[in-house]
Amino acid sequence: MNINRHYLDLQDSYLFATVAEKIAAYEAQNPDQRVIRLGIGDVTRPLCRAAVEAMEQAVREQGTAAGFHGYGPYQGYDFLQDALRQHYAAFGVTLERDEIFVSDGAKSDVGNILDIFAADNRVLVPDPVYPVYVDTNIMAGRRVFYADATAENGFLPLPDEKTDADIVYLCSPNNPTGAVYDRAGLKAWVDYARARDAVILFDAAYECFVTRPELPHSIYEVEGARECAIEIGSFSKTAGFTGTRCGYTVVPLELKRGGVRLRDLWLRRQSTKFNGVSYVVQRGAAAVLSGEGQRQIRADHAYYMENAAIMADALREMGVWFVGGEQSPYVWFRCPEGDSWAFFDRLLTRAQVAGTPGAGFGRNGEGYFRLTAFGTHEDTQEAMRRFIKAL
Numbered sequence: 001m002n003i004n005r006h007y008l009d010l011q012d013s014y015l016f017a018t019v020a021e022k023i024a025a026y027e028a029q030n031p032d033q034r035v036i037r038l039g040i041g042d043v044t045r046p047l048c049r050a051a052v053e054a055m056e057q058a059v060r061e062q063g064t065a066a067g068f069h070g071y072g073p074y075q076g077y078d079f080l081q082d083a084l085r086q087h088y089a090a091f092g093v094t095l096e097r098d099e100i101f102v103s104d105g106a107k108s109d110v111g112n113i114l115d116i117f118a119a120d121n122r123v124l125v126p127d128p129v130y131p132v133y134v135d136t137n138i139m140a141g142r143r144v145f146y147a148d149a150t151a152e153n154g155f156l157p158l159p160d161e162k163t164d165a166d167i168v169y170l171c172s173p174n175n176p177t178g179a180v181y182d183r184a185g186l187k188a189w190v191d192y193a194r195a196r197d198a199v200i201l202f203d204a205a206y207e208c209f210v211t212r213p214e215l216p217h218s219i220y221e222v223e224g225a226r227e228c229a230i231e232i233g234s235f236s237k238t239a240g241f242t243g244t245r246c247g248y249t250v251v252p253l254e255l256k257r258g259g260v261r262l263r264d265l266w267l268r269r270q271s272t273k274f275n276g277v278s279y280v281v282q283r284g285a286a287a288v289l290s291g292e293g294q295r296q297i298r299a300d301h302a303y304y305m306e307n308a309a310i311m312a313d314a315l316r317e318m319g320v321w322f323v324g325g326e327q328s329p330y331v332w333f334r335c336p337e338g339d340s341w342a343f344f345d346r347l348l349t350r351a352q353v354a355g356t357p358g359a360g361f362g363r364n365g366e367g368y369f370r371l372t373a374f375g376t377h378e379d380t381q382e383a384m385r386r387f388i389k390a391l
């Protein structure tokens with residue numbers, strides 16, 4: 001028996017698991033200290049009323065013979081696909097039900113989608129980047145190349161004559177830097193992918209934080225993207241589903257490689273390895289997309305962006321250089337002292353505040369640090385007070 005030795009090429013532990021272990025070790029040694037967690041982007045606002053009521057109703061249905069649902073459709077229920085189609089229509093994007101695959105979250109889809117691509121594809125990821133893009137490719141033995149995302153290019157790399165990739169990951173608004181591509185930036189990648197027969201994997205998990213009308217929510221707002229891009233979305237940050245679990249992947253019908261529709265491969269993969277998201281959760285997700293649900297979750301987005309403003313104000317007061325926190329729930333700043341893991345330790349031990357070291361997102365993340373705006377107002381204010389006092 002041989003193990004998958006590519007796993008040995010990974011770092012020992014997943015970034016957020018390492019951060020959690022370090023916090024737990026500190027807490028075990030300092031039981032009287034309360035650590036404020038602004039590291040992993042986990043939400044704190046409860047589910048909105050519309051989602052809760054829809055799920056309560058769905059649970060009651062499940063308890064009746066007439067309303068009971070067993071295995072659901074492989075791509076998700078029509079009612080959620082239709083709610084998503086309406087959501088996209090607001091950005092001027094038309095989707096077919098057949099293109100929408102409901103899932104248990106964007107993280108799973110980001111990893112699982114690789115099943116439909118050969119191992120010898122050249123994979124390009126921005127650096128710094130959400131570590132799941134890199135780790136899932138390493139697990140499959142794929143070679144990963146990096147596109148430098150730096151302060152000089154606004155953390156938004158573009159293709160150039162040297163770019164040589166079959167699969168390109170893009171995340172906008174970006175995790176971890178908070179940078180957002182405009183339509184021209186996305187168009188440059190779409191043109192590249194079409195010219196090269198490459199495929200873009202577009203992570204739209206943070207699209208709900210885009211409020212400036214000139215900035216796109218979806219890559220399909222760019223002409224030609226339906227021929228080259230797969231988009232992955234999530235209800236986690238949008239609607240507080242980090243624990244409830246629901247996301248989706250869009251694979252356009254036009255997207256073919258080697259004469260094969262990628263949508264057909266993805267359906268084959270999902271119907272073989274995945275039995276769908278529960279009826280109850282899909283009812284909750286659809287309710288989030290209703291008029292009332294949208295009104296309720298927008299209040300949560302505004303709440304988180306107030307946290308971002310609190311963090312931005314504190315960093316300005318300290319004279320610390322930062323980006324993000326405007327169309328994104330992440331604030332990305334230059335470590336005022338030391339490398340990013342050393343700064344993590346200092347902030348934890350001096351201020352009892354946990355963030356995420358930039359080095360955990362890639363080589364170019366060294367020297368930077370990420371804070372999430374998904375905490376409570378009280379914790380965010382207290383964290384920044386402690387931060388200022390300690391540093």
Ligand code: MLT
Nearest residue numbers: 039040041042107130175
């Ligand atoms: C993050 O903190 O980057 C995200 O919450 C992690 C995730 O979505 O898996």
